[in-house]
Amino acid sequence: MTTDGTQLGAPITPQLRGLATRQHLLVSNSGPDGEGYDYCTRCGRIESSVAPEVNLSQPHPLPYPNDNDPPCPGFSSRGIVLGTDFPTDIALFALRLEAPFRLPPAHSETVSAMRTACEALAKAASFLLEIEAGEILAEYRPALNEHGAAGSLVEVFLYDTLAGGAGFSPQLAPRAHELFELALQLLEHCPEQCDSSCYRCLRSFKNKLDHALLDRFVGAQLLRHVLYGGAAPFDPGRAARSLGILAADLERQAPGDYVIERHFGEAGAAAPLILSKKGGNSLRIDIHSPIAPGVPVFGAVDAVLVDDLRIRRHLGEEVVKILAAI
Numbered sequence: 001m002t003t004d005g006t007q008l009g010a011p012i013t014p015q016l017r018g019l020a021t022r023q024h025l026l027v028s029n030s031g032p033d034g035e036g037y038d039y040c041t042r043c044g045r046i047e048s049s050v051a052p053e054v055n056l057s058q059p060h061p062l063p064y065p066n067d068n069d070p071p072c073p074g075f076s077s078r079g080i081v082l083g084t085d086f087p088t089d090i091a092l093f094a095l096r097l098e099a100p101f102r103l104p105p106a107h108s109e110t111v112s113a114m115r116t117a118c119e120a121l122a123k124a125a126s127f128l129l130e131i132e133a134g135e136i137l138a139e140y141r142p143a144l145n146e147h148g149a150a151g152s153l154v155e156v157f158l159y160d161t162l163a164g165g166a167g168f169s170p171q172l173a174p175r176a177h178e179l180f181e182l183a184l185q186l187l188e189h190c191p192e193q194c195d196s197s198c199y200r201c202l203r204s205f206k207n208k209l210d211h212a213l214l215d216r217f218v219g220a221q222l223l224r225h226v227l228y229g230g231a232a233p234f235d236p237g238r239a240a241r242s243l244g245i246l247a248a249d250l251e252r253q254a255p256g257d258y259v260i261e262r263h264f265g266e267a268g269a270a271a272p273l274i275l276s277k278k279g280g281n282s283l284r285i286d287i288h289s290p291i292a293p294g295v296p297v298f299g300a301v302d303a304v305l306v307d308d309l310r311i312r313r314h315l316g317e318e319v320v321k322i323l324a325a326i
Contacts, residue, residue: 009092012176015226018093020170025090025159027139028083032209036079043072049079089165091158091172094143095226097151100292104151105142109218109290109309114140115210116219117183118156119202124182125158128175129168134206136168137161180227187220195241196312215309218290234289234308239297240264242311243273243287249319250275258326271300275326283326287311 009019031037035049040056045063047056054060056076062069097103103110118138125136138158142148148155160166172179190201197203197214207214217238224232243264250260257278263269271284284303286296296305304325310318 009094009173012093012180013227014229015096015098016093016176016180017096018091018173018176020173021090021092022087022165022170023090024085024087025157026083026085028081030081036081038076038078039080040072040074040076042075045072046080046082086163087165088163089160089167089169091169091176093156093158093176095154095156095222096147097153097225098229100231100295101222101225102151102293103142103154103222103291105149107151108313109307110151110154112213112215112309113218113222113291114154114156115213116187116197116202116215117222119207119210119214120183120186120216120219120223121156121158121179123202124179124186125168125172128179128182129171131168133204135161135166136172177227180223184220184223184227187216187223190216195238215290218309221289222291231292231295234292234297236297239287239308240272242308243285245315246285246287246306246311246318246322247273249315250322253319254323269298271303272298275322277326281326283322285322 009017011017031048032050038047038049038052038056040060043062045056045060047053056074058074059071060074062072103113118140122136122138123133126133136158138156140154140156143153143155145153147153158169158172160168186201190198192198192200194201197211197216201216202214203211217235221232221234247260247262254260254275259276259278261274261276263274264272271286273285274282275285276282284300286298286300286303286305287308288295288297288305290307290309293307294305296303304322306318
């Protein structure tokens, strides 16, 4: 399936275009953590390269029921990526991002935002068409041009999982605005009001390998920008909670002569978080959205900006950087 996304289909919003098509789709599975699989070339047994149940380079049980056959002596190839190629129906959408939003390929923030958007769109599609979850899935890729490389154009494709297609996905292209609106509602209105994702909004058994990536606040900001344009804000409540996590760890790790001031939600505050050394320098700290770097959520001027997802996933590294900056 090839397209560069710039002239893809009919315009839906200034940031969104889409079309229905039928293509040969190559779907791959690179395994947990992208490390692939170990494959025994003698008996055909496959194990994840990350924490396999058995070492396929050594004698191991056969992958099929048997009564008398001895164990396979073992001979494995490592890092195998599984894949299949099949014709199916597809709804293809191009998402164009305007500054300050960017989704550079392979960045962890991009993976989190796009994986979340895909899960929300696939779930919205099943509701919209009144079909079972799993009959339509969604994936993404950067556009195959300079805009994709710069992180300003990404493509999302929803496809029928039945080989040969079932006619579901083509119905989504003319209903694209409705589809993206419903996906946005699913992200913004979790029944549990969870802090990233849960089984009431995005998680399922089928996407369990991606649970750590799913973040409804990042996905909602992306879809709101695509639907309505402009500088869609990052949720301030989520940002304040992240800064609270950062402040608590700074209090734990900072030397005794450091003072941490919290000003979350205070009108006219210089910054939501201020780190000061008694009798010395002070440092203003604000937070930025993972997909809009350089834009302080709380509007602090001359502040050190910390990525929301970095706080959530690499807190220790961010604390070390801040203490070194003062």
